[in-house]
Amino acid sequence: MMLQTAGLTKIYGSGTGCKNISLEIKQGQIFGLLGPNGAGKSTFVKMVIGLLNPDSGSGTLLGKPIGHPESRRELGYLPELFRFQDWLTGEEVLRYHAGLSGMPYSQARSSRMASRMQEVLRMTGLGNRGSDRVRHYSKGMQQRLGLACALLTDPSFIILDEPSSALDPIGRYEVRQLLERLRSEGKTVFLNTHLLEDVEAVCDEVAFLHLGQLRAVGTMSDLLHAGAGWEIAVGGWQPEMEADLTAELLPGMSIAVIRQEADGSALLRVAAQNREQIGYLNRLLMDEGATLYEVKPVQERLEEWFLSMSGQRDAAGEGGMRR
Numbered sequence: 001m002m003l004q005t006a007g008l009t010k011i012y013g014s015g016t017g018c019k020n021i022s023l024e025i026k027q028g029q030i031f032g033l034l035g036p037n038g039a040g041k042s043t044f045v046k047m048v049i050g051l052l053n054p055d056s057g058s059g060t061l062l063g064k065p066i067g068h069p070e071s072r073r074e075l076g077y078l079p080e081l082f083r084f085q086d087w088l089t090g091e092e093v094l095r096y097h098a099g100l101s102g103m104p105y106s107q108a109r110s111s112r113m114a115s116r117m118q119e120v121l122r123m124t125g126l127g128n129r130g131s132d133r134v135r136h137y138s139k140g141m142q143q144r145l146g147l148a149c150a151l152l153t154d155p156s157f158i159i160l161d162e163p164s165s166a167l168d169p170i171g172r173y174e175v176r177q178l179l180e181r182l183r184s185e186g187k188t189v190f191l192n193t194h195l196l197e198d199v200e201a202v203c204d205e206v207a208f209l210h211l212g213q214l215r216a217v218g219t220m221s222d223l224l225h226a227g228a229g230w231e232i233a234v235g236g237w238q239p240e241m242e243a244d245l246t247a248e249l250l251p252g253m254s255i256a257v258i259r260q261e262a263d264g265s266a267l268l269r270v271a272a273q274n275r276e277q278i279g280y281l282n283r284l285l286m287d288e289g290a291t292l293y294e295v296k297p298v299q300e301r302l303e304e305w306f307l308s309m310s311g312q313r314d315a316a317g318e319g320g321m322r323r
């Protein structure tokens, strides 16, 4: 296990923060941490990297207690709010970060480090800009430089707090490709982001924080399918069958007719807890004299899931944001 936390808690004076977070992140995963503004995501990340002492709970990173110098050596971190010394060049910022990582001065100045610097500049799309001063970088280029700093020491665990917030769509696409490349090299990436399309595209597992608490954790398909339904196409459908079937449904099941054609075919939307309940419904349909044509699971979109987990789905549906 790359990262393991047990009951990690930090409560600020205001009573907010994050409470009792227990997570496990496997090696070689891209793990996404989701949640609305103020949910406690950055607080959790700061505890994991040792910037904030937990009030209670514990965690291990690469088998060492979080915050331990040994575990920090294997950690790359891009903070949400990045600012660099704008009088330095990109290469000088990288060299400075090499020094900050604790490596000896001679190693930070070595030709090996110089070629690693060029490699991370290339990986982040800054290949020909390393000798320019940061003050001449756009915001997106500064974020790319932050990513280069996070990757410089070739860490095995990379925490990226909103890595694409300043990037245009091409930049976001490039970052997604970079994350996939890191995963293919066996690195573990912890992604803290509001960009749901990024999460949907690359994350193997996600966790959802709300009001400082862990509300859900799992693979994308598990989370998106829980609470979703099935679309069932049938033939020989009669309008009275809806009431007959509803009377026979098991707890947790519901049925609604989406479309009905003159030739007796119909499309039903069915909520069910598991596949066995769909099998049960098939028997009911046969008893009624209808024929099952097709059963298709309907997966919830991540955005819908995010809104429902945040208690915002109704407000969004009405075209407004809840305060």
Ligand SMILES: Nc1ncnc2c1ncn2[C@@H]1O[C@H](COP(=O)(O)OP(=O)(O)OP(=O)(O)O)[C@@H](O)[C@H]1O
Binding pocket: 012, 013, 014, 016, 017, 018, 035, 036, 037, 038, 039, 040, 041, 042, 043, 044
């Ligand atoms: N240093 C602090 N002192 C007091 N309260 C804080 C401090 N840092 C964060 N908080 C509060 O803790 C809660 C969680 O904040 P945090 O920054 O961890 O959320 P987040 O999920 O990262 O939010 P965002 O998505 O907006 O970055 C918020 O209510 C915030 O106001």
